[in-house]
Amino acid sequence: MASRTTPPESTDGAQKAQARRPRTRRSIQSYQTAAGKRWRYQIWVPVDPEQPDLGEKKFSRGGFTTAADADAALQDALKQRDQQEKFGGIVPTLGVYADAWAESLKLADSTIAGYKKIIRNHLRPQLGHYPLDKLTPTRIARH
Numbered sequence: 001m002a003s004r005t006t007p008p009e010s011t012d013g014a015q016k017a018q019a020r021r022p023r024t025r026r027s028i029q030s031y032q033t034a035a036g037k038r039w040r041y042q043i044w045v046p047v048d049p050e051q052p053d054l055g056e057k058k059f060s061r062g063g064f065t066t067a068a069d070a071d072a073a074l075q076d077a078l079k080q081r082d083q084q085e086k087f088g089g090i091v092p093t094l095g096v097y098a099d100a101w102a103e104s105l106k107l108a109d110s111t112i113a114g115y116k117k118i119i120r121n122h123l124r125p126q127l128g129h130y131p132l133d134k135l136t137p138t139r140i141a142r143h
Helices: 009-019 067-082 094-104 109-127 137-142
Strands: 026-033 036-046 056-064
Touching: 026 067, 036 067, 056 067, 094 109
Parallel strands: none
Antiparallel strands: 026 036, 036 056
């Protein structure tokens, strides 16, 4: 019967160190599609920029045809993250969104008028100027 031997301590330590490799805060990876090789990036952004202790979430974009394109987009995303900007296109303010929402309702005219009054008197003065992506639970709670 053959006895099992354990590998030397140095090999075991190297394997453990490799297994415990820390999560990188950003990365660029390639992947295969039917159209050929594509590239994507990934970064970690705060869940709520006003409360960093809430942690971070993963944000990624893909479909880039070259690694250089993915890296350029990654650098732009890092700048946006550092300035606490929205990742994406133009975002309406809460006031504009609330007005559009009230106009789209199919309810009694008196109900819609009541909602518009609440938006005009309570929502717009305090929170109406914030873009929707900047509206956080912290800001709402302060209101």
